[in-house]
Amino acid sequence: xxxxxxxxxxxxxxxxxxxxxxxxxxxxxxxxxxxxxxxxxxxxxxxxxxxxxxxxxxxxxxxxxxxxxxxxxxxxxxxxxxxxxxxxxxx
Numbered sequence: 001x002x003x004x005x006x007x008x009x010x011x012x013x014x015x016x017x018x019x020x021x022x023x024x025x026x027x028x029x030x031x032x033x034x035x036x037x038x039x040x041x042x043x044x045x046x047x048x049x050x051x052x053x054x055x056x057x058x059x060x061x062x063x064x065x066x067x068x069x070x071x072x073x074x075x076x077x078x079x080x081x082x083x084x085x086x087x088x089x090x091x
Contacts, residue, residue, distance in 0.1 A: 005012060013023040 007015075009023055009027075010020050013020045016023065
């Protein structure tokens with residue numbers, strides 16, 4: 001709320017019924033909590049998640065296409081045995 005608002009911090013603090021110092025403290029704690037030990041922010045993690053979701057969608061699409069190709073190949077392979085008649089067999 002504070003980071004995305006156009007209102008001054010003092011106004012937001014009054015609206016919340018807290019002092020500016022308390023609000024600044026909360027904002028700093030939030031910024032610290034959003035940064036892991038290795039310096040990765042939530043925003044960076046979110047972008048990485050989006051990237052991984054796109055990659056997963058691509059892999060699923062490729063898998064679906066390969067599965068479809070295999071299904072066709074299997075149908076063709078087994079249909080040779082089904083429709084092929086042995087000339088020594090009687091009708």
